[in-house]
Amino acid sequence: DAGVTQSPTHLIKTRGQHVTLRCSPISGHKSVSWYQQVLGQGPQFIFQYYEKEERGRGNFPDRFSARQFPNYSSELNVNALLLGDSALYLCASSSGFGNQPQHFGDGTRLSIL
């Protein structure tokens, strides 16, 4: 069975641009969460969507937004990119809501020049 898939795997952008990252959850999973992982640190929670509704938002600026589609796939959008946005962006899915194992994709490596 396919795991969580993310695209693209790598992306290079310049300051001020915007980016859209995509995630397909494990088949049957209805919850998708996004995390940012800066080099040398653990992932930081950005958003969670469950049944197409936002269920949680981490401490990130409004430049970060996301949505979930009827097929449960998700997009993360970041506007007005800053150098500090360079990171690995991870998507995780789980079958339900509330203390369920979350399974991660291999992420999108975003580099801002």
Next chain:
Amino acid sequence: GESVGLHLPTLSVQEGDNSIINCAYSNSASDYFIWYKQESGKGPQFIIDIRSNMDKRQGQRVTVLLNKTVKHLSLQIAATQPGDSAVYFCAETSSMNRDDKIIFGKGTRLHILP
């Protein structure tokens, strides 16, 4: 505030020996704990989880121990193999949250000596 920390940033273990990775947490409301393994260039891989109504859970070659009294979590890996080399994260979440936000620690790098 909430935090999940690790006692040792790097752990070196002889191949074939057992590994023990420790973790402290500070949020008393946390009731679900997960260990993840992250290899270079990959996303975190789920290893094992434990809920707060348990103090021990075993998987294949791994055991997680939870001590709620001192807010301590550990991951034991039996007969460590070269493929176990990775960064290990303990993580926590709480059913009292409106979301399933997982709080990760900074990670412990496990290095296997030949």
